[in-house]
Amino acid sequence: MSFGAHIVVAFRRKNKRARSRAGSPRAGFAAGLRTRQASKLRANSGQPGDITVQELSRKDKTHFNKLQKRLRRNVGNAIADYNMIEHGDRVMVCLSGGKDSYGMLDILLSLRQNAPVDFELIAVNLDQKQPGFPEEVLPNYLSGLGVPYYILEKDTYSIVREVIPEGKTTCGLCSRLRRGSLYGFAQEIGATRIALGHHRDDIVETLFLNMFFNGKLKAMPPKLLSDDRQNVVIRPLAYCKEKDLDRYARYKNFPIIPCNLCGSQENLQRVQIKSMLAAWERQYPGRTESIFRSIRNVAPSQLADTGLFDFGSLRIDANRTDSPAIAEDTELYFPAISVVNL
Secondary structure (H helix, E strand, O other): OOHHHHHHHHHHHHOHHHHOOOOOHHHHHHHHHHOOHHHHHHHOOOOOOHHHHHOOOHHHHHHHHHHHHHHHHHHHHHHHHOOOOOOOOEEEEEOOOOHHHHHHHHHHHHHHHHOOOOOEEEEEEEEOOOOOOOOOHHHHHHHHHOOOEEEEEOOHHHHHHHHOOOOOOOHHHHHHHHHHHHHHHHHHOOOOEEEOOOOHHHHHHHHHHHHHHHOOOOOOOOEEEOOOOOOEEEOOOOOOOHHHHHHHHHHHOOOOOOOOOOOOOOOOHHHHHHHHHHHHHHHOOOHHHHHHHHHOOOOHHHOOOOOOOOOOOOOOOOOOOOOOOOOOOHHHOOOOOOOOOO
16 A cells, blocks of 8 residues: 555544545644644654754744744655655665755654654765765664664765866766766665755746757756656655755754865856745746646647647547537636627
């Protein structure tokens, strides 16, 4: 039985209040967790970062609780909507040391306590031998959590520097080398899922990067089967806003490792796209969310890709007289116009 289906069954039994709202996997997951969040927050006082949370004022604690519930709900909904995790899965959580991957691991650990299916979490970090990388930070943090983890050491930094000319952005090649290393290691440890920390804003930014610079209408899918069909990649943060994850990281006081150790971040095309979206969001609040919803609400017949829709076989149905000529396109439909001779 799938993760989402298990969630509905379990929480319908355990939570009477959730029963009326559990019409879908995501509703069951969110409702089932809602009754336990406050007690779990008080109980989990031994994890790194919780001391900082406990020192908050009453008002700030209220804000933190709301933020934490929202993030957990969004992650739970994404897991259920895309059937990201199933019973018995071994999930390899890729930890970079940034706010997003820290938040992902923290939220998944919390949700696992309430989930009606058993799954395993293993944290993995790839030390790419970038100059100044603090090697002790992640082992210390993960040991404090009691999470099984691996630190892989692979000098991809030197490879990138040899291939990419000085002053050019190295992120594309760096990410490909990192992805290949992680995919291979996932198979070595028998991981059935690879969890990456991309959030909603990353997905929208990637959409525009591909449109503006590659001439393609594609983004980052919440769930992906690798080209060799040997790895399933999931993005549990797909519904989460970056600003929420940033606030969460500051509340939890994660030991953040900067992503600019290589010095190639300033000229990124992604930085330009991020600035554009931020300007749009200031002028039109909610625009980023609207764009993200459009990715989940695609109408192939209204685009121009002949591989997605068979435009060539479109023909008039001469035998159909019971509907207007453009009944399929309700936004363009006008009632019949009577012709009057004057």
